[in-house]
Amino acid sequence: MNDFREYAGSRRAALRRTAYLLCGDWHLADDLVQDALAGLFVHWRRVRAGGDVEPYVRRMLVNGYLATHRRKWRREVATAELPEPAAADPHDDGTRDVLLRALAGLHPSQRAVVVLRYWEDLSVEQTAAALGCGTGNVKSQASRGLAHLREALARSGALEGEPA
Amino acid sequence: MTEHQDVRSALAELVADEPDLPAGTADIERRGARRRNRRYAAIGALALTPLLAGAVAVAVWPSAPPAQVTAQPSPSVEPVFDPNAGTQLAVGFPLGSAVDAVSGALPAGVALAELPMDLGWGAGGTLVLPLASGGTLTVTITDGACGVVTSQLTPAQATAAADAVCAAWVAAGSPPVLPADPSASERPDLAAR
Numbered sequence: 588m589n590d591f592r593e594y595a596g597s598r599r600a601a602l603r604r605t606a607y608l609l610c611g612d613w614h615l616a617d618d619l620v621q622d623a624l625a626g627l628f629v630h631w632r633r634v635r636a637g638g639d640v641e642p643y644v645r646r647m648l649v650n651g652y653l654a655t656h657r658r659k660w661r662r663e664v665a666t667a668e669l670p671e672p673a674a675a676d677p678h679d680d681g682t683r684d685v686l687l688r689a690l691a692g693l694h695p696s697q698r699a700v701v702v703l704r705y706w707e708d709l710s711v712e713q714t715a716a717a718l719g720c721g722t723g724n725v726k727s728q729a730s731r732g733l734a735h736l737r738e739a740l741a742r743s744g745a746l747e748g749e750p751a
Numbered sequence: 752m753t754e755h756q757d758v759r760s761a762l763a764e765l766v767a768d769e770p771d772l773p774a775g776t777a778d779i780e781r782r783g784a785r786r787r788n789r790r791y792a793a794i795g796a797l798a799l800t801p802l803l804a805g806a807v808a809v810a811v812w813p814s815a816p817p818a819q820v821t822a823q824p825s826p827s828v829e830p831v832f833d834p835n836a837g838t839q840l841a842v843g844f845p846l847g848s849a850v851d852a853v854s855g856a857l858p859a860g861v862a863l864a865e866l867p868m869d870l871g872w873g874a875g876g877t878l879v880l881p882l883a884s885g886g887t888l889t890v891t892i893t894d895g896a897c898g899v900v901t902s903q904l905t906p907a908q909a910t911a912a913a914d915a916v917c918a919a920w921v922a923a924g925s926p927p928v929l930p931a932d933p934s935a936s937e938r939p940d941l942a943a944r
Contacts, residue, residue, distance in 0.1 A: 591780070592777075596775070596776050599776065600769075600772060603772065604766040608766065617772075621782060624779045625779055625782040627783070628780055628786070628787070629786050682764065683765060686765055687765065690765075701758075704755075706759060708759075733758060736758055736761070737758070740758075740761060
């Protein structure tokens with residue numbers, strides 16, 4: 588299992604960043620990556636022999652993320668008292684917050700399409716395979732998600748030259 | 752993807768302040784090993800469940816009554832067929848067989864009458880049967896020879912009837928016609944009971 592250790596060690600950080608862009612929470616991203624890699628460990632020999640390790644992990648990661656949205660206990664719960672607000676980052680000009688809100692405003696599957704297409708640089712076919720849907724669906728979701736993000740960023744002025 | 756570089760740059764900004772990674776890959780391997788063990792256990796349980804269910808079904812299935820089990824003879828003992836086992840009746844040529852043989856051998860117009868209740872073999876192996884037309888027919892079985900005597904039959908008919916009786920007697924195993932009385936010591940003392 589040394590090869591698994593080597594693979595996990597080299598890919599963990601990148602997978603964690605993708606997971607964070609999917610869920611917007613570093614702790615949950617750690618959970619998602621650990622879950623996906625633990626699942627890969629179980630089927631490591633078969634998946635490695637098939638030569639499709641990366642698509643397998645990516646699909647497990649996306650499935651784990653979508654599953655967290657299906658679980659009832661993961662959903663937001665209204666409370667009477669607001670939690671303590673995070674301290675403002677002096678280096679943040681607000682773009683980060685705008686982008687996080689814009690991503691959070693996307694449907695989970697739409698968000699997954701945007702992240703896989705424009706962060707992981709996957710093709711339409713690879714994205715469709717990772718999500719288990721058709722290429723037409725990926726194209727339409729990517730187009731709508733991209734428009735949503737650009738609109739949000741343009742409103743905040745983060746994208747120079749983009750129409751408001 | 753140059754046309755989407757703006758979005759990619761914005762996404763890269765989000766992960767720029769990535770915190771340190773938690774525990775190393777050893778923790779992931781332990782987690783994976785636990786998951787693999789659970790998977791093997793689940794597969795084993797799935798495979799064993801039908802076997803256990805079958806074993807339980809066999810165990811709780813109602814078995815044969817104990818009396819039937821104990822009544823079965825031991826396979827090591829050679830079974831001996833004895834038609835008279837369990838009875839105290841003496842072995843003899845059955846009256847019914849003799850009557851049937853005679854009745855079947857009688858010619859048309861000659862038939863047996865209703866048999867009396869006290870019908871039985873007489874001394875010397877004789878059996879007296881009443882005829883429907885009146886008179887009697889006497890069957891005799893002595894020393895392996897059969898005879899039928901009556902005034903209603905011709906000698907040939909009587910011989911045919913005697914042959915029929917003999918055939919029935921031989922078919923029954925040529926038993927003694929008149930069973931021997933039990934010895935005095937074997938007779939039950941009914942008065943004492």
